[in-house]
Amino acid sequence: MRKPGKAPTMSDVARVTGVSSMTVSRAFKDDASVSKETRDRIRKAAEKLGYVIDSTASGLSSRRxxxxxxxxxxxxxxxxxxxxxxxxxxxxxxxxxxxxxxxxxxxxxxxxxxxxxxxxxxxxxxxxxxxxxxxxxxxxxxxxxxxxxxxxxxxxxxxxxxxxSNAAAAELMVHHFHDQGFRKIGFIGGDTSRDTRGKDRRAGFVAALEKLGLDTTRIIAWGTPPITMREGASAMRQMLEQWPDTEAVMCVSDLSAFGAMTECQRAGLSVPGDIAIGGFGSYDLSELAIPDITTIDVGxxxxxxxxxxxxxxxxxxxxxxxxxxxxxxxxxxxxxxxxxxxxxxx
Amino acid sequence: MRKPGKAPTMSDVARVTGVSSMTVSRAFKDDASVSKETRDRIRKAAEKLGYVIDSTASGLSSRRxxxxxxxxxxxxxxxxxxxxxxxxxxxxxxxxxxxxxxxxxxxxxxxxxxxxxxxxxxxxxxxxxxxxxxxxxxxxxxxxxxxxxxxxxxxxxxxxxxxxSNAAAAELMVHHFHDQGFRKIGFIGGDTSRDTRGKDRRAGFVAALEKLGLDTTRIIAWGTPPITMREGASAMRQMLEQWPDTEAVMCVSDLSAFGAMTECQRAGLSVPGDIAIGGFGSYDLSELAIPDITTIDVGxxxxxxxxxxxxxxxxxxxxxxxxxxxxxxxxxxxxxxxxxxxxxxx
DNA sequence: TCATCTTACGTTAGCGCTAACGTAGAATCC
DNA sequence: GGATTCTACGTTAGCGCTAACGTAAGATGA
Structure with missing residues (x-):
């Protein structure tokens, strides 16, 4: 910490270089009209003084x-x-x-x-x-x-x-499940009062199921967003308890999907043999996990x-x-x- | 976007409330001496005008x-x-x-x-x-x-x-490996020219092995920090190719440890049966992974x-x-x- | 009852910088 | 060669706010 006195200002730099403070100001901008020699002299003196331009002041003055x-x-x-x-x-x-x-x-x-x-x-x-x-x-x-x-x-x-559209993205996953022959499809997400994008995904999920004439009740809302892996695992435990015949589960994120998948595996279920799991967000994790996890890349x-x-x-x-x-x-x-x-x- | 004119200032608020701008300034601080009624009047007028205090100016003036x-x-x-x-x-x-x-x-x-x-x-x-x-x-x-x-x-x-001490933390892991009976111990990390904490962990790793009189050559440096899961997997592939008899591997982070572990599993190796893996950082992932991954919690x-x-x-x-x-x-x-x-x- | 304190304000003078304008001297033009 | 343009600066004023000080009116004290 530099103790003595206050931080140097533009006028300090101006004084030691023998120019006006306006010229110093210009020397610190790219487009200004200062000769190269003057600019270099000023910059060097500033560096030596330990001068750092004050954006607070320049912002106030320039309104940028x-x-x-x-x-x-x-x-x-x-x-x-x-x-x-x-x-x-x-x-x-x-x-x-x-x-x-x-x-x-x-x-x-x-x-x-x-x-x-x-x-x-x-x-x-x-x-x-x-x-x-x-x-x-x-x-x-x-x-x-x-x-x-x-x-x-x-x-x-x-x-x-x-x-x-988060809803349309969720629809993609539902249609993929449907194409794969799954009919009993669940959703795992967090408390919807906070994560509005998660809410949209869930709404899109429900709408897509309805259009296909499928059951829309298999929904577990668990944990405060951002829902963690652990919460994904807990949610899957609840899902399996409540609807043991669930064939596929869409999770609100890849993290919860990973947690859900490991929960299945710990319970002795094969993924996707016994249950299919989809995530959201295309995290690295979903590519590395065993098996790798179907997900949605949102760019x-x-x-x-x-x-x-x-x-x-x-x-x-x-x-x-x-x-x-x-x-x-x-x-x-x-x-x-x-x-x-x-x-x-x- | 509000088009007409410029943003209101303190004097605008002062004018409509019939006080000085200094009083407005005080009304926006907690400790200042303004009567409650005046403060409320000012705050209300400000909210109505859409006035937001300008930290750029107040910072310049107060030097805070x-x-x-x-x-x-x-x-x-x-x-x-x-x-x-x-x-x-x-x-x-x-x-x-x-x-x-x-x-x-x-x-x-x-x-x-x-x-x-x-x-x-x-x-x-x-x-x-x-x-x-x-x-x-x-x-x-x-x-x-x-x-x-x-x-x-x-x-x-x-x-x-x-x-x-990142070095001391790495030592913890080496001693744990040693206690578990592992002697051929490797390290996976990123390019050390950037991640200095990773470098310290590696140095601590090497120093600990040396003190135990163990081989310190099994080191793979792969990828630009932050080293990803994928890079952890690649590094493990190299490790297994170069030193197939490695018994335990410490990874610079839990992410690379997970990548390394899945790489082993894909290669048909059991963790920890055929090879043990340790991570760093106590990520959620290390607790949920199968098996769960030994790691270091740094608080x-x-x-x-x-x-x-x-x-x-x-x-x-x-x-x-x-x-x-x-x-x-x-x-x-x-x-x-x-x-x-x-x-x-x- | 008058000195003293307190409360609730107002006035003045900058904080450090830059926009806008001014200007001297050199370069350019026909 | 005088008018014009350009380059490289300097001067002045002010961005919106607050520190420091000033002050009137009421409260307090012996």
Whole structure:
């Protein structure tokens, strides 16, 4: 820790280099008109002084903070991590910085975060999902900056959208089960009051079963989202107790699917011989597990990339030409956990 | 998006409520002396106007930004997520906000992030690990704010430290292997040029083997940290090819351990019957896997909590009384993947 | 009863930076 | 060769807020 006095300012750098502070300011921007020698002199003096430009002050003055507020449900989730990766990569060429927050799947916490973040005057706000508290919606609408909702296709978008239909994705899995000859199909997910994307998946699951004329009662809701592997295992235990003749189970995520599958295996059931299991999210885990787990790839990284593309257009390149919202097409990855034809003899 | 004009300021709120902007400022702080009625009137007017206080300006003026910069290697890692959770919980009572960045295990990227973050004038900086570029160290030392290094016990700490010895943790695993009667012991990890904690674990592994007089050559370095499940599987394939008589393998993380274990199982080897496998980090996965995987719990959440405790002391409560650095004691969790006595007959 | 304290505000002067405009000197043009 | 353009800076004002200080009116004390 540097003790003596306060941090050096631009005028300090200006003084030692014999220029005005405005020239120092210009020397720290890319497009400004400063001669190369002057710029190098200033930069060198700044580095020697330990000067670091103060974004707080420059943001106030220029009215450009360089912040993009991003709110995701969880920081420990391969899918959202992929989206963030796409975002980060797409914004690397800009000088925008992510102001990142996670809600733990709580819209009230989202509201709190959005308010906190808006105080920082971000140049754009990116939220996950299309469900928000009324107050949060108001904040986002009044923010005066571009807003993107991702990972969902809200019926009443606030502004820009990059997402997919969770219900349609769930339908993919149901149809796959049906194609494989399964008829007694269950669903494992968390408490739906929080995870709205999980709720949409479950709704899509039920709707698809109804269209096929199948039983829609085999549903276990267990645990607070994000539902863990352990909770997936507990849920499967309940499922087997309540409906022992279940032929296939769709899980709200790959993690719970893995937990459910290991629970079956511990109970002496063969997957998919005795019961088929599908997941959601295309985690590494679902590819490595034995058997590998059928899942749905939602193109998480693409979501981030699309959001970044839109951001660059709106914030820098050409603010005029609006980019349309993007609808991602989820893909089913059929694997061993639901394919009896692939099953190796044990 | 609100189109007309600019965002309302404090003076706008002051005007409609008939007070000075200073009173509005006070109405948005907790400890200030404003009558309850005036405060309520101001708050109500502000909400109606859609006024949100501007932290950029207040930070510049008060020289307190409310930011705590946090740099972690990865956002998709249950361990660091737990640490962040501990931090977030510990700071909830304050009005400090995390400015979060991830390095992808790259110290050069850490340097870039630290410089970027210092521009925001955080009130403290928290970094992961004790290895930094020279320029990054200089930044941190000159920052003029408290700095914490976590997840490691650096020999030359910059300021505060909350961590554990990765080498000692690896030793725990080696001794466990030895106790179980294993002598031909291997190590699977990523490219050590990046993941310095992984490097320390490997060094501790080698040192422990040497002390026991065992062969230290069975080491596979494969993949860029964070090493994935898939890379763990590939590494195990190489291990079995090069040293088919290996009895036990320590993996740098639970993820690679799971990949390695499934690779063995696919190859028809029994775990732990033919080969024992240990992981690191105590992920959910290691408990659910079949068999469950012996691992090392490093108290990730405690690390975050301790850092938060220290932060509260240094930044608010009583800046004078220094808190000592904290050394966490990793714990070995012995499980099925290394315990032959527990093995069930297949 | 008057000095003293307390409460609840208002005034003034910046925090460190940059937008907008100004300008001297050199380069360019026909 | 005078008008014009360009390059490389400097000057001025102000972004929106708060620290520090000031003050009027009521409360308190002996």
């Amino acid at each position: 903070t360089g912040f993009v507020a991003v709110v995701i449900p969880s920081i420990n989730n391969a899918n959202f991590a992929d989206t963030l990766r796409g975002l980060t990569e797409g914004l690397r060429s800009t000088n925008l910085q992510l102001l990142l927050g996670y809600t733990d799947y709580d819209v009230k916490e989202e509201e709190r975060l959005v308010e906190l973040f808006l105080r920082r005057r971000p140049e754009a706000v990116i939220v996950t999902g299309g469900y928000h508290t009324a107050r949060c919606r108001k904040f986002l609408k009044n923010a005066g900056v571009p807003v993107a909702e991702m990972w969902d296709l809200p019926s009443k978008p606030i502004d820009h959208v990059v997402g997919f 998480a990284r693409d979501i981030g990339r699309h959001v970044a593309d839109w951001l660059r257009t709106v914030l820098t390149d050409s603010p005029g030409q609006a980019v349309d919202s993007v609808s991602i097409e989820p893909k089913l990855l059929a694997r061993g956990s639901t394919l009896r034809s692939l099953q190796t003899s044990d | 930004t409310g930011f705590v910069a946090v740099v972690i290697p990865s956002i998709n890692n249950a361990n660091f997520a737990d640490t962040l959770r501990g931090l977030t919980e510990g700071l909830r009572s304050t009005n400090l906000q995390l400015l979060l960045g991830y390095t992808d295990y790259d110290v050069k990227e850490e340097e870039r992030l630290v410089e970027l973050f210092l521009r925001r004038r955080p009130e403290a900086v928290i970094v992961t690990g004790g290895y930094h570029t020279a320029r990054c160290r200089k930044f941190l030392k000159n920052a003029g704010v408290p700095v914490a290094e976590m997840w490691d016990l650096p020999s030359k700490p910059i300021d505060h430290v909350v961590g554990f 990730a959440r405690d690390i975050g909590r301790h850092v938060a405790d220290w932060l509260r002391t240094v930044l608010t409560d009583s800046p004078g009384q220094a808190v000592d650095s904290v050394s966490i004691e990793p714990k070995l969790l012995a499980r099925g993947s290394t315990l032959r006595s527990l093995q069930t007959s297949d």
